[in-house]
Amino acid sequence: MKRLTSLIRKEFYHIFRDKRTLLILFGMPVVQILLFGYAITNEIKDAHIAILDQSHDEVSRRLADKLVASGYFLPDGQAESIDDVEQLFREGRIKMAVVVEPDFADKLQHEGKASVQLLADATDPNMANTLVNYATAIIQNFQLELNQPGQPPILVGAEVRLQYNPSLKGVFLFVPGLITILLMLVSAMMTSISIAREKETGTMEVLLASPMNPGQVIIAKVVPYFSLAFLDAVVVLLLGRYVFGVPIMGSVPLLLAEIMLFIIMALSLGILISTVAQTQQTALLLSLMGLMLPTILLSGFIFPIENMPLPLQIISHIIPARWFIVIEKAIMLKGVGIAYFWKETLILIGFTVFFIGMSIKKFNVRLG
Amino acid sequence: MSSSIIEVENLTKRFGTFKAVDSISLEVKQGEIFGFLGANGAGKTTAMKMLSGLLSPTSGKAMVAGFDVFKQQNQIKKSIGYMSQRFSLYDDLTIKENIRFYGGIYGLKRKQWKEKGERLIKRLGLDEVEGKLLKDLPLGWKQKLAFSIAILHDPKIVFLDEPTGGVDPITRRQFWEMIYEAAHDGITVFVTTHYMDEAEYCDRISMMVDGRVEAYDTPEGLKKKYGVKTMNEVFIKVARP
Structure with a gap:
């Protein structure tokens, strides 16, 4: 045990004395989440929209004025028909269109309800989501104003239609995705590079010639990266929660446990890489090409898996991150429990067992 | 002085169909400096790895410090010191931290490595730089430090794999003085080298060619046997018959 602590202490020296390692470990998570966060949650101001008023009555005009008066939206372009709206979207002049159905005031008065259609350009899913949310809130507000006490209730239905990317993949996904990538980077890449470095400098031979057995040497390598990777994940979660309001709807302990599972999986992958790579360069290249890209x-972080061509969809099954992102999303955004992702969890455990098994096999072959 | 500490009999290591070490036999006596010579690729490193418990032999017999290389590799590792071909300390650790680290993995107590470390630093004259990172030291010093650390835990045998590669003649000389000192203290030194003048410093030597031990005697004996004046000539005669 004392020997093991000597080894672990040494690993921490390596990490804390290498500025580049430190930068990757602590600089990158913060910079990335800030970049992703601010790039995605830019505050809406003067977003260009088109208002297609097919009713031209007093109530519909009030609604249009209210939208514009909010300061979030700026009417742009003349839309006389739905074709004009389509044209404006294509030209990229507007991010959203508000379509008021014909006979708006009439319907409200006689049927008690009328609808407004919100069309948003969802090629930028987050922007679309935000615009629609703002507009819906304003319309609801408007509905409250219309309702007079003692009169039959009036309902203004906001009918949302997202153009081009109807299922809105990608929103809030950046935190789960970022955690996944960071954990891969810290656990798999840094560990494999660090082991390869010992091989390259010849110190691995000395370690193996010492009374420490290979298992202890590997455990000592892994412990610091495990704790630092975990710390990184927590930092990203906290920044996401308190800077950008990304929720954790589900159980936090469960989320942390799944994160640990994924770290162990990534570490075993890193060890497997290092059994193959003899130099730091090879380890880096293998990790970058084979893991990071x-x-x-292919994990669904940036590009929705559903939209990929079939061969890539099939390949995505062997990307551990794909399953982990499903788990993270389920816990963080849907707030559901293990019952909904025990399958994905089992798959991650399977990957872990497989990688560790392969590493042991490779290692034994090498010692022959 | 005459009891043997390494006994090797028909030791063989096969990688697939290739015999890296082909049935070698030799004996190293306690406290002697044994030179393990051979051209590149002759199987020296493989043989040494088997003797130091890093590699399992295919067949044959070998006892190192009284332990079987087949079954007791862990006990062997505890009783030997090892210094690899390449420089084997950590560049991003200070001298003190390196000492502490190696002391730690060999299971020395805090008091032990502290005491030994201080003595070692004093003897090598490194007092003023003990808190410096190793990468700031010249190669010769690092090499001497590496040797001192390899024998920090008082091993019975120390294996040195081409320890003087790439250092200047003066440092090499000083390095050999340290080897003599260690041998004088009763540590058996098992050393591989390319330099034939270093072979002259050894008590006895063996020469490997293509996985086999082709010559095995004292330097004097070998020179006499081949009727030449220097070890260099012996080597050429043995390696290219």
């Missing part, structure tokens, strides 16, 4: 591109 697929994790970023």
Whole structure:
């Protein structure tokens, strides 16, 4: 045990004396979440919209005025028909269109309800979501004003239609996605590089010639990165929660437990890489090409898996991050429990067992 | 002085069909400096890895410090010191931290490594730089430090794999003085080298060619046997018959 602490202490020296390592460990999470966060949650002001008033009555005009008066929206372009709206969207002049149905005031008066359609350009899903939320809130407010006590209730239905990307993938996904990438980076990449460095400098040989057995050497390598990766995940969660209001609807302990599982999975992957890579360069290259790119591109973090061509969808099944993101989303955004993602959890455990098994096999072959 | 500490009999290591070490036999006596010579790729490093418990042999017999290389690799590791071909300390640790680290993994108590470390630093004259990172030291000093640390835990045998590669002649000389000192203290030194003048410093040597031990005697004996004046000539005669 005392020997193990000597090894672990040494690993921490390595980490805290290497400025680049420190930067990756602590600078990157903060910078990335701020970048992602601010790029995505830019405050809406003067968003260009079109108002297609098919009713031209006093109530519909009041509604239009109210929208404009909010300061969030700026009417742009003349829309006389739904085709004009389509044209304005294509030209990229507007982010949202408000379509008031014909006979708006009439319907309100006689049927007690009328509807407004909100069309938003969802190629920028977050922007679309925010615009629609703002507009809906204003319309609801408007509805409250119309309702007079003692009269039959009036209902203004806001009918939302998101153009181009109807299911709004990507919103709030940046925190789960970012955690996934960081954990991969810290756990898999840094560990494999750190082990490869010992091989490259020849110190691994000395360690193996010492009374420490290979298992202890590996555990000592892994402990610091495990704790630092976990710390990173917590930092991102906290920043997401308190700077950007990304919710954690579900159980926090469960989320942390799943994060630990994913870290262990990534660490075992890092160890597997290091059994193959003899130099830091190879380890870096393998981690970047083999881990980071697929994790970023194929996990559903940036590009929705449903929209990928079938071969890539199939490949995405062997990307551990894909399953982890499902788990994170389920806990953080949907607030559901393990019953909804025990399958994904089992898959991650399966990956872990597989990677550790492979590493042991490779290691034994090498020692022959 | 005459009891043997390493006994090797028909030791073989096969990688697939390739015999890296082909049935070698030799004996190293306690306290002697044993030179393990051979051209590149002759199987020196493989043989040494087997003797130091890093690699399992395919067949044969070998006892190191009284332990079997097949079954007692862990006991062997505890009783030996090892210094690899490449420089084997950590560049981003200070001298003190390196000492503490190696003391730690060999299970030395805090008091032990502190005491030994201080003595070592004094002897090498490193007092003023003990808190410096190792990368700021010249290679020769690092090499001497690496050797001192390899014998910090008082091993019975120390394995040195081409320890003087890339250092200047003066440092090499000083390095060999340290080896003599260690041998004088009763530590058996098992050293591989490319430098034939270093071979002259050894009590006895063996020369490996293509996985086999082709020559095995004292330097004097070998020179006499091949009728030449220097070890260099012996090497050429043995390696290219």
